[in-house]
Amino acid sequence: MDLVRLLAPRDPALDHLAREVCASRPDLRAAFGDADSLGFRQWLGVYGVLEYPRIAAHYPPLPPEHLRATVCGGATLASHLQTGAEDFRVLAELFEIYGGRPFDSVRSVLDFGCGCGRELRWMQSALPAASMYGADVRKAATDWCGQNLRGTFLANGILPPLDLPDDSIDFAYALSVWSHLSEEQGRVWMRELARVVRPDGLILVSTHGAFALALCARSAEHQQVLQIDAATARELLRELPNRHFVHRVLPATIRDSADGVAADYGQAFFDEIHARSAFADSTEFLGCVPCGLNLFQDFHALRPRRR
Numbered sequence: 001m002d003l004v005r006l007l008a009p010r011d012p013a014l015d016h017l018a019r020e021v022c023a024s025r026p027d028l029r030a031a032f033g034d035a036d037s038l039g040f041r042q043w044l045g046v047y048g049v050l051e052y053p054r055i056a057a058h059y060p061p062l063p064p065e066h067l068r069a070t071v072c073g074g075a076t077l078a079s080h081l082q083t084g085a086e087d088f089r090v091l092a093e094l095f096e097i098y099g100g101r102p103f104d105s106v107r108s109v110l111d112f113g114c115g116c117g118r119e120l121r122w123m124q125s126a127l128p129a130a131s132m133y134g135a136d137v138r139k140a141a142t143d144w145c146g147q148n149l150r151g152t153f154l155a156n157g158i159l160p161p162l163d164l165p166d167d168s169i170d171f172a173y174a175l176s177v178w179s180h181l182s183e184e185q186g187r188v189w190m191r192e193l194a195r196v197v198r199p200d201g202l203i204l205v206s207t208h209g210a211f212a213l214a215l216c217a218r219s220a221e222h223q224q225v226l227q228i229d230a231a232t233a234r235e236l237l238r239e240l241p242n243r244h245f246v247h248r249v250l251p252a253t254i255r256d257s258a259d260g261v262a263a264d265y266g267q268a269f270f271d272e273i274h275a276r277s278a279f280a281d282s283t284e285f286l287g288c289v290p291c292g293l294n295l296f297q298d299f300h301a302l303r304p305r306r307r
């Protein structure tokens, strides 16, 4: 996979600008080498966008703070862009591993629970010929995406369906969405993704697992992020090997700030045994990558079962 080519829009004017900026910045040359290095291409889409309006003009607009606040990636624009780039790279790499074909052969992408497009902004330039779809219960987020990103954006209900035909998507992913859904909602939404993804396509979902709980048990910062105290985290960590899925509903004040989500929206933690069995009616389990997302959430790779 040619990540250097995938990480920036293919645009001769941007290439020219990138060389000019690199030539004028010894600090960047010392950090990354030349303008065609992987590090520099990523810098362009993160700090290049923030520091140079001329570079930003080649990338999609930046989402407002109130939309960034309810997705992953942290509070700042830099962390939103940087984590989006890192997560995009992991998605592309896992697609090749579990999808079994080159990432740039993908012709249609669905970001389920897309928020304000933290990954889609990278996907849309990496795959310029592919159809992009994003879906989210939060209409304010899909409205913003529809006005600022390339693709079709669907404000879905709390329960399926998605307004997409059967077998219409090559690659569907959901970052930090199954980490919040109740057991039953996770099951019905997986059936829906299996319906819209082609039988030779790929589904990747991230979720909290044992490692996230262990971190939460000892880190005040993670307790704050997950809204789970240390004693509860330890209790859930002990329960997980027997129950394989545990879930705590979030306080109403937090649920209300993520407007549109289900009344039982919370923090879900599950393991590979759950991913293998709970979704077995609609998917074939391909693999699990513990801590594969930002050294915090686990990835599960699944393929729709033939109907």
Ligand SMILES: C[S@@+](CC[C@H](N)C(=O)[O-])C[C@H]1O[C@@H](n2cnc3c(N)ncnc32)[C@H](O)[C@@H]1O
Residues within 6 Å of the ligand: 070, 071, 072, 073, 112, 113, 114, 115, 116, 118, 119, 135, 136, 137, 138, 141, 156, 157, 158, 159, 174, 175, 176, 177, 180, 258, 261, 262
């Ligand atoms: C933690 S955020 C992650 C957002 C985005 N995937 C990212 O990585 O930045 C969870 C997202 O899932 C969305 N969501 C929650 N329940 C959903 C559902 N039933 N259908 C679609 N989206 C949902 C939320 O509105 C929110 O945008």
